[in-house]
Amino acid sequence: MRKPSAFTKSGNSVVVAMLVTFVVTVLIAISANYTQQMSRIAKRSRAIDTAMEIGDGCLEMLFANWRNTYRSETATFLPTNYFYTTFYHPNSQPSTAPVPALIPTPPPSAFPSAPNYPDCITKYEIVATDPMLAPLPDPPPNNYYPPAGYGPGSSQFSYYYLASADISVPAPNANGTVTAKVRRVFEKKLNTPWTWAIFYNDLLEITPGSALGLTGPIHTNTSLYTGSSNLTVTNTVVNSISVLGTMGYVGSWTVGYAPGDTYHTAAPTAPSYPSGQPPAQENNFLPFGWNAAQIFNVSDTNGNNDGYREIIEVPGAGTTTRLTCG
Structure with a gap:
């Protein structure tokens, strides 16, 4: 009976070793590539989360200023130029006093982990719209009646504003950015006491x-x-x-x-x-949409701005005949 030679056994061992080495190398390469892909996905997720966080913070700042401006005014509708921001003020602001200040962005201390704040903000604005979110004229023409969304009765209606914040932060690779476009609709709702x-x-x-x-x-x-x-x-x-x-x-x-x-x-x-x-x-719910702390003053010399009853009472002699705002 013929015995297998030692040379043949040695050759088979080398082939098996090479195959095992090749398979292990491929598995290592796949693992490394998978790890890199997961790392890029994780970095991209963190980047978009950062952008969304900044965008949400910007919208909160816009909403706070939008609400405070409305609460300090007695007008039913305020056009876009009442809510200009440091990023968006294409036309003239209102001429009636007090002229609202341009809405600032949140302070840098609000986003300590943002790599390029506030330069990452590319859009920051509030625009008055119709109920279908189409922008209204800015500034509005004379005797302009903005379209409103109506409820069950003619005395129940709303005006709408689209707040926008676009945030771009560096992408995982050095050549691009990740952009979050955050939007929110602000509703000025008017209701009837009935x-x-x-x-x-x-x-x-x-x-x-x-x-x-x-x-x-x-x-x-x-x-x-x-x-x-x-x-x-x-x-x-x-x-x-x-x-x-x-x-x-x-x-x-x-x-x-x-x-x-x-x-x-x-x-x-x-x-x-x-x-x-x-x-x-x-x-x-604010009666007449007024912030009582800003409208009424019981300590000044005006006897006609002490409370809501002043609306129906005869003005006191020698005093202003209307409520004053601010």
């Missing part, structure tokens, strides 16, 4: 001594106190359809008595309300 059965700007306590039924939404801009089960709140029914909305508050709701109420001494009990619709926290 939407509510009861609307309070101050603290509201409802503690009837006998059975009391209220139909329709109830709202207070501060805190709500209900101390008796004698109170029953039901929804308004329009064309056999129940319109949701019962009791709402901005601060807090307490089954009990308001601070300073020394008249009621019995143990407080909860009111009755539609199933699944307990009093709920709501947004703050």
Whole structure:
């Protein structure tokens, strides 16, 4: 019987070793390439997250200034030039005093990890639009009536503004950037006081001594106190359809008595309300869209800007005949 030679065995061993080495090398190359790809994806994700973070911060700054400008003005609609920014002011600002300041970008300290802030901001603006988000004329022509989006009644409508922030940060490779285009729609909503059965700007306590039924939404801009089960709140029914909305508050709701109420001494009990619709926290509603802290002043010499009653009262002799803003 012929025996295999040592040379043949040695040759087979070399081939197997080369194949194993080749396979291991390929696996290492695949692993290295996969690691590089995952690293690039992770870096790109971090870059886009950074851009989105900056964009969201810019929109928050735009919204805060947009809201404060509206709260300091008595006009129903304000055009785009009331909300110019340090990046976007293509036309003249309003000529009526006080002229709003250009809206600044957030301070650099707000984004300590941003590699090129604020140079990374390429767009930063608020533009008045129609309900379909088409830009309105800037500045608006004389006797211009901006299109609005209407609700159930002619006294319920909204104006819209498109806030934009484009942020570009360095991409994982040195030759490109990652851009986040962040958008948000601001809505100036005007409502009628007849939407509510009861609307309070101050603290509201409802503690009837006998059975009391209220139909329709109830709202207070501060805190709500209900101390008796004698109170029953039901929804308004329009064309056999129940319109949701019962009791709402901005601060807090307490089954009990308001601070300073020394008249009621019995143990407080909860009111009755539609199933699944307990009093709920709501947004703050500003009567006439005015910020009372900016409109009213009880310590100045003007006797006609002390409160909302000044709107219907005869102006005091020798004083201005209208409310002053600012």
